[in-house]
Amino acid sequence: MNFSYDENQLEIKQLADKIFSELANDERQKLVDASGSRFDPELWQQLAESGLLGIAIDDSYGGMGFNFESLCLLIEEAGRYVAPVPAIHNLVSAAMPIQRYANDAIKEQYLGPIANGKTLVTATLANDNSLNAIQNSNGDWIIDGHISCVPYAVYAQAVLLSATSEQGLVILLVELNADSKTLTLVEQQSTACEPWSQLHLQQHPIAAENIIASGDKAAECQAWAQQLTIAAQCAMATGLSDKMLRMTAAYTSQREQFGRPVATFQAVGQRAADGFIDIECLRLCTQEAISLLSHSVDNSNQSVINEAVTIANIWCGDICHRLSQSSQHLHGGIGVDRDYPLHRYCLWAKQLELSLGSSASSLEQLGDQIAAEFA
Amino acid sequence: MNITFTHEQMALQREVRDYMSILMTDTMREEMKDPEHFEGGGPEFRRLMKKMGKDGWIALSWPKEYGGREATPIEQYIFTEEVMKAGFPYPFLTTEAIGPVLADHGNEMVKKKVVQGILDGEVVIAIGYSEPDAGTDLASLKTRATQQANGNWLINGQKIWTSLANFSDYIWVAARTDQDAAKPHKGISMFLVPADNPGFSHTAIHTLGVRTNATYYQDLELSDEWRVGEINKGWGLITGQLNRERLSLVNHGPVYQLYQEVAEWAAANKNSGGEQLLNKAWVRGNLAKVKTGLQALRLICLKQAWAMGEGTLTMEQASAAKVYGTEFFVEAYRLLLEILGHNGLIQADSPGAILKGKLEHRYRVGSILTFGGGCNEVQREIIAGAGLWMPRGR
Numbered sequence: 001m002n003f004s005y006d007e008n009q010l011e012i013k014q015l016a017d018k019i020f021s022e023l024a025n026d027e028r029q030k031l032v033d034a035s036g037s038r039f040d041p042e043l044w045q046q047l048a049e050s051g052l053l054g055i056a057i058d059d060s061y062g063g064m065g066f067n068f069e070s071l072c073l074l075i076e077e078a079g080r081y082v083a084p085v086p087a088i089h090n091l092v093s094a095a096m097p098i099q100r101y102a103n104d105a106i107k108e109q110y111l112g113p114i115a116n117g118k119t120l121v122t123a124t125l126a127n128d129n130s131l132n133a134i135q136n137s138n139g140d141w142i143i144d145g146h147i148s149c150v151p152y153a154v155y156a157q158a159v160l161l162s163a164t165s166e167q168g169l170v171i172l173l174v175e176l177n178a179d180s181k182t183l184t185l186v187e188q189q190s191t192a193c194e195p196w197s198q199l200h201l202q203q204h205p206i207a208a209e210n211i212i213a214s215g216d217k218a219a220e221c222q223a224w225a226q227q228l229t230i231a232a233q234c235a236m237a238t239g240l241s242d243k244m245l246r247m248t249a250a251y252t253s254q255r256e257q258f259g260r261p262v263a264t265f266q267a268v269g270q271r272a273a274d275g276f277i278d279i280e281c282l283r284l285c286t287q288e289a290i291s292l293l294s295h296s297v298d299n300s301n302q303s304v305i306n307e308a309v310t311i312a313n314i315w316c317g318d319i320c321h322r323l324s325q326s327s328q329h330l331h332g333g334i335g336v337d338r339d340y341p342l343h344r345y346c347l348w349a350k351q352l353e354l355s356l357g358s359s360a361s362s363l364e365q366l367g368d369q370i371a372a373e374f375a
Numbered sequence: 376m377n378i379t380f381t382h383e384q385m386a387l388q389r390e391v392r393d394y395m396s397i398l399m400t401d402t403m404r405e406e407m408k409d410p411e412h413f414e415g416g417g418p419e420f421r422r423l424m425k426k427m428g429k430d431g432w433i434a435l436s437w438p439k440e441y442g443g444r445e446a447t448p449i450e451q452y453i454f455t456e457e458v459m460k461a462g463f464p465y466p467f468l469t470t471e472a473i474g475p476v477l478a479d480h481g482n483e484m485v486k487k488k489v490v491q492g493i494l495d496g497e498v499v500i501a502i503g504y505s506e507p508d509a510g511t512d513l514a515s516l517k518t519r520a521t522q523q524a525n526g527n528w529l530i531n532g533q534k535i536w537t538s539l540a541n542f543s544d545y546i547w548v549a550a551r552t553d554q555d556a557a558k559p560h561k562g563i564s565m566f567l568v569p570a571d572n573p574g575f576s577h578t579a580i581h582t583l584g585v586r587t588n589a590t591y592y593q594d595l596e597l598s599d600e601w602r603v604g605e606i607n608k609g610w611g612l613i614t615g616q617l618n619r620e621r622l623s624l625v626n627h628g629p630v631y632q633l634y635q636e637v638a639e640w641a642a643a644n645k646n647s648g649g650e651q652l653l654n655k656a657w658v659r660g661n662l663a664k665v666k667t668g669l670q671a672l673r674l675i676c677l678k679q680a681w682a683m684g685e686g687t688l689t690m691e692q693a694s695a696a697k698v699y700g701t702e703f704f705v706e707a708y709r710l711l712l713e714i715l716g717h718n719g720l721i722q723a724d725s726p727g728a729i730l731k732g733k734l735e736h737r738y739r740v741g742s743i744l745t746f747g748g749g750c751n752e753v754q755r756e757i758i759a760g761a762g763l764w765m766p767r768g769r
Contacts, residue, residue: 001384001449002377003678004685069376249763264768266752269759276758277695284674291378311670314663363667367659370666374638375653 003287009070012055016077019046024081026341033344037195038084039155047074047085048117057095061111068096068228069294072235079239082344086122086152090114092232093123094160097171097225101213106173110158121173122152123160124199125225126356131163131201133170141165141172141206146198153185153197160212162222169218173210180204192347227309230356231293234286234316237352241282241323244345245275248327251334268330275323282319285312303369310366317359320349378677380453387446388453394432395461398423407464408724410586415464415499416542423463428496433470441478441494448683452676456628466539467623469493469500472616473547477567480604480612489545489567501543503534503568503590504613511750513549514560514610518592520550528602530566530574530595536747537590540577543570546590553607565609567601568592584740617693617749624748625700627673630707633737634665636730637711652714661710668703675699691762694754701744701751708738 005013023043032040047053056071057063064070071091078087095114098106098121113119124147131145143163150159158175177183182204188196213221249272252263262268289312292305324346328335335342357365380388406417415424427433436451437443446454451471458465474493477485492498509516518532530550540546546568556562568575574595577588604612641652641662652658675696682688712719712734723732745751759765 263765270755273755273758281671363663367663374642
């Protein structure tokens with residue numbers, strides 16, 4: 001048993017912190033916000049040049065070849081700064097399943113460019129079954145349907161999706177070619193101003209080699225990618241909530257009312273302490289899920305992993321909500337002022353709270369898992 | 376990071392589990408039905424403690440020079456969990472909190488008589504800290520010890536919530552030895568009072584959950600050899616073990632066991648409408664909430680045990696564990712008792728009691744911990760100060 005990170009991991013954390021503190025600080029983010037879209041290509045390039053985009057990509061594709069746990073340290077730091085980059089979508093939800101399930105040609109085409117920041121691939125892997133796939137006699141596929149909330153689609157070269165077909169679930173990579181007449185993107189604005197899109201596919205052709213997985217493998221791939229994404233979101237929520245609480249502690253320690261720092265009022269200290277305990281719970285349940293996902297070599301402990309990920313997601317939703325509200329409240333007016341950085345954290349917290357399952361839906365899922373265990 | 380037990384740790388877990396399943400006799404269970412002996416003290420308890428001593432379990436985490444196995448804090452945590460799950464009223468505060476202090480600060484006589492007695496399973500010690508007017512604010516205690524011309528001490532005062540004092544061999548008493556100390560906590564010394572001293576007496580306090588005691592020290596004369604540590608330096612002996620003590624309050628094992636028992640019960644029982652309880656959404660929801668909380672508790676405990684072994688445990692972490700664990704217990708008992716419903720309130724040994732009335736008893740005992748062992752509001756102040764660097768008010 002060991003709760004500490006190794007030297008390589010600590011270096012990743014420090015490097016990420018250094019880059020984010022220089023390029024994702026409040027002043028810079030005000031510029032990004034003014035642009036209307038929360039994506040900072042310069043920051044993304046800097047992360048690429050430092051090698052951080054390739055943390056979990058095999059060294060044969062130009063990555064560092066570290067595990068998912070190491071990647072989550074970058075994600076946690078991204079959360080601490082609410083960095084305006086698609087770290088989870090690209091590096092976890094898209095790159096990890098491509099690396100594990102795609103054929104060599106696709107891996108060759110995408111993994112290197114993801115690691116060096118030349119290509120952005122996004123993913124939408126919720127179980128909403130709104131896309132339908134039919135296989136042609138020549139082996140290629142035709143996709144129909146539309147999906148919402150595809151993150152960073154306007155910047156991405158391709159999107160990883162799931163669709164239902166007569167042969168069962170398929171996971172496929174759709175290239176986001178602007179000239180296509182069968183593919184349309186309609187931009188959406190999320191609560192945190194993350195660039196989202198509706199994706200409309202009308203009889204859209206997909207080459208057979210772009211199928212990442214089908215049948216049982218597809219279900220496995222989707223479940224795995226969802227679990228990694230949830231765990232990464234929990235890591236991001238840990239960094240995010242921790243920073244919100246630290247900002248709150250610092251602000252209330254210098255803000256004076258009635259002639260003394262607000263922090264010296266017991267009610268304020270007690271509520272902040274509750275936040276500290278909450279974050280400790282989220283952090284540990286997240287580390288457990290990430291550690292299991294990173295170190296499991298076979299499926300022998302699948303139910304333990306399922307449970308750990310679901311539990312982390314429950315904590316994530318609850319803590320994102322609680323810390324966001326208590327931080328705003330303890331800050332008072334400045335906490336909702338868009339000139340002060342806290343608002344970005346709160347908006348992002350709401351997005352993490354509801355992505356890939358809320359606390360309530362995860363609780364139901366966990367309850368069903370428990371019932372199956374004891375039935 | 377790797378949050379799993381090693382093979383050796385799993386082997387220890389099995390070893391303790393097997394040992395405890397044999398140790399815990401029907402006679403012991405019967406003896407514990409008497410509220411006087413629920414926390415130990417009866418003849419079977421004494422017999423089994425001696426057996427545990429002889430079999431080397433009490434010394435598990437102790438140094439080799441005491442015949443110990445030098446178990447790490449994680450191994451000790453595994454031991455604690457299994458012993459608690461077995462339901463044996465093992466005196467952890469004697470063996471893990473006071474014992475090591477006596478080994479470090481006691482004189483040769485104390486080491487030979489008391490420390491060896493603890494390790495042999497023959498000595499149980501009660502803690503005499505709290506007083507009617509000194510609870511969370513322990514440093515304001517008034518029990519006074521005055522040194523006589525012959526070197527002996529004369530102790531006068533009253534302690535409260537002195538649990539186990541009705542059968543303990545010694546009371547570990549904090550007394551004021553300097554009335555004029557610059558700060559209240561600088562005038563306190565520690566004494567080991569043999570329970571057979573004629574100046575010592577106790578009366579029962581029956582709480583919602585367990586029996587405890589008020590203890591009285593009336594012109595109690597005590598030879599100086601029973602003083603432990605330096606005069607007026609007692610505070611350090613009290614606080615030195617607090618973090619460890621706090622961890623032992625919030626062990627994950629017993630509630631996990633209750634959760635399993637309630638889930639099994641819900642799988643085997645139907646509601647009045649004939650529906651399987653485990654199929655009801657609200658039952659699943661309650662179990663899921665308990666499981667979610669338990670997961671965090673397990674990890675908090677393991678991380679603290681690990682940090683203790685690394686020497687990196689912080690005050691705010693220990694306080695966070697204490698607050699979280701004790702408040703979770705209260706919530707978990709409620710959620711689990713909701714599943715058992717009305718019949719869950721039938722007391723142990725009454726006809727129709729569910730799970731031997733365990734939850735009916737637990738919810739009554741549970742409320743003690745949020746204010747005992749360092750009131751949770753004060754723990755939150757520690758967290759805000761030490762963990763978040765927030766200035767303290769008055």
